[in-house]
Amino acid sequence: MLSVLILHTEENYKIQNKLLSKGNSIELVRIPEKKLMASEETLQKIEKKIKPSAGKITFLGKGDYHYITYLFLRKIEKPFTLIVFDNHLDNKPLFDDEFISCGSWLNHALQLRNLQKAVVVMQNPEKTGNSKLITLNYNPEKIGKIAEKSEYVYISIDKDILDEKYVNTTWDQGNFSPKMIFDILNKIPKRKILGADVCGEPEDWDFFENKKSEKINLAILKEFTAPTHRRNIAS
Numbered sequence: 659m660l661s662v663l664i665l666h667t668e669e670n671y672k673i674q675n676k677l678l679s680k681g682n683s684i685e686l687v688r689i690p691e692k693k694l695m696a697s698e699e700t701l702q703k704i705e706k707k708i709k710p711s712a713g714k715i716t717f718l719g720k721g722d723y724h725y726i727t728y729l730f731l732r733k734i735e736k737p738f739t740l741i742v743f744d745n746h747l748d749n750k751p752l753f754d755d756e757f758i759s760c761g762s763w764l765n766h767a768l769q770l771r772n773l774q775k776a777v778v779v780m781q782n783p784e785k786t787g788n789s790k791l792i793t794l795n796y797n798p799e800k801i802g803k804i805a806e807k808s809e810y811v812y813i814s815i816d817k818d819i820l821d822e823k824y825v826n827t828t829w830d831q832g833n834f835s836p837k838m839i840f841d842i843l844n845k846i847p848k849r850k851i852l853g854a855d856v857c858g859e860p861e862d863w864d865f866f867e868n869k870k871s872e873k874i875n876l877a878i879l880k881e882f883t884a885p886t887h888r889r890n891i892a893s
Contacts, residue, residue, distance in 0.1 A: 660715045660853065660882050665708060665726065667692070667719035670859040674872035677717070680879060684708050694722050695752070695759035705729050715882050717875060718857040721829050724748060725763035727814045727855050732770055738852060739808035740767060740776040741801065743839055744816040745832040747784050747793060764791070777804055779842060780819065781832035796838050802845025811850045815839065817858025817874060825871045827858045836874055843881050854882055 662681025664671050689703050710729045718726050749764040768790055776791045783793035805811050819832040860867035
């Protein structure tokens with residue numbers, strides 16, 4: 659069973675009390691120069707605080723901090739497939755190779771020796787030109803088959819893939835429902851999951867949206883930690 663780690667990159671989770679009760683929290687608010695992108699020096703400061711390792715489901719905060727996923731991936735010492743749910747393909751080039759950003763972290767991940775394949779589930783799949791990287795729309799059966807053939811799997815969920823009626827994140831959003839995410843997760847064998855993370859929180863000050871987000875976070879958490887694999891929320 660995965661343990662639960664909650665990263666306070668900003669203030670979102672401070673009002674998600676039910677989620678806070680499920681795991682350990684780590685304060686990162688005071689680390690400067692980390693929003694949207696980070697230098698290797700900043701990455702090392704974050705890494706020192708969170709001590710990334712396998713066996714966790716980690717809540718990262720807003721999509722601005724999706725690059726923290728890379729810290730967990732580079733610690734994996736077994737061959738694995740990365741499955742990402744995201745309305746954006748985060749493989750964009752960055753102006754400076756010394757930095758990693760929420761829009762470029764996938765490029766860094768693709769260079770990892772143990773990453774065999776990356777599958778990005780998104781509303782509008784794109785051609786990538788990279789044999790290790792494929793994009794797919796809603797296709798539980800195909801993604802399940804990829805997971806079955808993989809030795810291990812790491813899963814990263816950005817809630818901006820969801821339609822705004824479920825939660826309003828700080829990025830432009832897709833048209834998925836939570837059920838569509840869960841349909842795919844249910845095709846991935848639990849025994850193969852090394853770890854997972856979740857980002858895509860709303861603005862800190864928006865109490866109503868944060869409570870909607872908490873409901874989704876708790877449902878995702880049940881998908882990874884409950885004895886039975888399937889849990890449903892609003893479709």
